[in-house]
Amino acid sequence: xxxxxxxxxxxxxxxxxxxxxxxxxxxxxxxxxxxxxxxxxxxxxxxxxxxxxxxxxxxxxxxxxxxxxxxxxxxxxxxxxxxxxxxxxxxxxxxxxxxxxxxxxxxx
Amino acid sequence: xxxxxxxxxxxxxxxxxxxxxxxxxxxxxxxxxxxxxxxxxxxxxxxxxxxxxxxxxxxxxxxxxxxxxxxxxxxxxxxxxxxxxxxxxxxxxxxxxxxxxxxxxxxxxxxxxxxxxxxxx
Numbered sequence: 001x002x003x004x005x006x007x008x009x010x011x012x013x014x015x016x017x018x019x020x021x022x023x024x025x026x027x028x029x030x031x032x033x034x035x036x037x038x039x040x041x042x043x044x045x046x047x048x049x050x051x052x053x054x055x056x057x058x059x060x061x062x063x064x065x066x067x068x069x070x071x072x073x074x075x076x077x078x079x080x081x082x083x084x085x086x087x088x089x090x091x092x093x094x095x096x097x098x099x100x101x102x103x104x105x106x107x108x
Numbered sequence: 109x110x111x112x113x114x115x116x117x118x119x120x121x122x123x124x125x126x127x128x129x130x131x132x133x134x135x136x137x138x139x140x141x142x143x144x145x146x147x148x149x150x151x152x153x154x155x156x157x158x159x160x161x162x163x164x165x166x167x168x169x170x171x172x173x174x175x176x177x178x179x180x181x182x183x184x185x186x187x188x189x190x191x192x193x194x195x196x197x198x199x200x201x202x203x204x205x206x207x208x209x210x211x212x213x214x215x216x217x218x219x220x221x222x223x224x225x226x227x228x229x
Contacts, residue, residue: 035215044112045203045219056217088154092213096169099154 023089130204
């Protein structure tokens, strides 16, 4: 099973700043099959990025993903108030499908 | 707009069987895609439970395989989850989801809001 580690656990930033979130896999994720999700309490989670770098439909271009192998990054430019949430990565390169523990982006 | 809604009991006792239904609107299950169940608990984080295709083909997480069953009802545009022999460790928010990609290599493009299931005597 591929174990995903996300860092930092919490990121405290101000609106307008850039957030850089890391997702590291315990082994190579085949085909860079990594997705990123945004989760907020009481709301359905939202797909942001899939295939490591493809932005999902309707997601602002402030969100971008990169990486390959074992290291993946989600970057959020010019943070807006609605971006403060918890972000999870998921690998779907091998079974069982697994998620990281999440990074909370909160307001500084 | 694709929407998914979980329904089922919120409180169960140990050893009982959980039965959840996901009702899909805005998209016909019989048209394709994969359908899955994911849960989130404080102790284990997010966990992909299993995936089902509209022809009934299933994949279950190996560690849950002996206790899980999923089914699809295309006439009602619903799919369901059964999880047996419940323990407190099964207490979690359960999400249903539409998944994309290839069989066994899927990510979620639409999630339900989730339903809290508590297992307690």
